[in-house]
Amino acid sequence: MADLSSRSQQDSVSERNINSAMVDSPNYDLIIRNGRLLDLSHLGNSESSPDEQNCDTRPELTDIAIGDRRILALGPNLPGHAQQIIDAQGHLVGPPFVESHIHLDSVLTAGEPRWNQSGTLFEGIEIWGDRKRALTTADVKARALAALKLQASHGVLHVRSHVDVSEPQLIALQALLELREEVRPWLNLQLVAFPQDGLYGAPRNAELLEEALKLGADVVGGIPHYEFTREDGVRSVHYLFDLATQYDRPLDFHCDEIDDPQSRFLEVVAACALRRDMGDRTTASHTTAFASYDNSYATKLMGLLRRAQLNFVANPLINITLQGRGDSYPKRRGITRVKELWRAGLNVSLGHDCIQDPWYGLGNGNPLDVAHMAIHCCQMTGQREIAACYAMVTKNGAQTLGIDPADYGVAVGKPANLVVLAGQTLRDLISHRGIVTTVVSQGQYLAQTSLPTTQWQP
Ligand code: 17E
């Protein structure tokens, strides 16, 4: 069904193109001139040859014409008029960023009711436990909207947010379900029903999670490493796969977010995904214990992961600060094996996780900060590796979120969602955390940011 409708949309788009080509000067809604198109098709592929696009490729100049909320034409010096023309000034133009992992219910609460002194995940969960007793719909909506606007100003138009559903009134969930509909005209928001205190941490938590799915949460969440026992953790994973099958939803686990090398729930998640043939609908987030497993177990595990083909999300800004807190020296980095997963051909994306909350007091939602941190902490400094980290905040994230490939990317016939980024190569962009000067969502201008200028004394 989806295929047919997108094909007929593309047919009508190409008909319009032919019609447009017949008149001398077609009329569009919007034309972006002098952009350099970021071709993400090979980007980040660990097997791509060095001459395919890497972080030092400087694409040729092109124009992009938009009408009916879609990209209608692409190419140098396109003929035509438009109500609005944007001069990209030789900067890169690419698809929007994808935020594959954030907690919008807790954004912008840092210091409330107190600061996280130990810097650990566990103190963060305790502080959030107190803060969440004071949640109101208006409080959650205002903070989450402020965070989404920050993200969108940095070019993010697809967001997957975890929402704590181990809170008896589901206030945050109901607030974010409302917000999801309110922002739909300009941003695609997915909500994960996430039992922060554990599925079996309180008697009603499993019931609350199911209630969240009935109310419309998009994704089933879990936190097996935080359950009271190993057995509860394993049981929670099986139960959540059953629930996902029953409600026909994808899954995204907080999985093994701990430095304990004995925390081995990733194998349980991968085995369930493999046996139920749900790898492409399953995501393992954080998986920081993978960095503490010895290599002999990690090698065996990698074989299972390759077979299961599930998605991974690493959150380097947060886990480089939360993990290793119990170590003296040598001190672990606590980031999952991003480079090895990428080399194994698995889909890895990167998330921001927190914006100024009980776990992390900093952050402004910029995915280039996330990619920059991953490049450092995961030692992804090669040309293809830098490009791969960019793929991890764009197209790999789209894959994690299950976005139809026909709906993501800058190509004729696709929805007109794109960003102009101040830089001519990915190396420029990441070095300078290049400003997103223009964000176009569904064919309309959404946000513009001016470039700063520096005046030098004579
Ligand atoms: N909750 C959790 O379990 N882990 C995290 N990193 C955050 C919230 C931010």
Ligand code: FE2
């Ligand atoms: Fe998280």
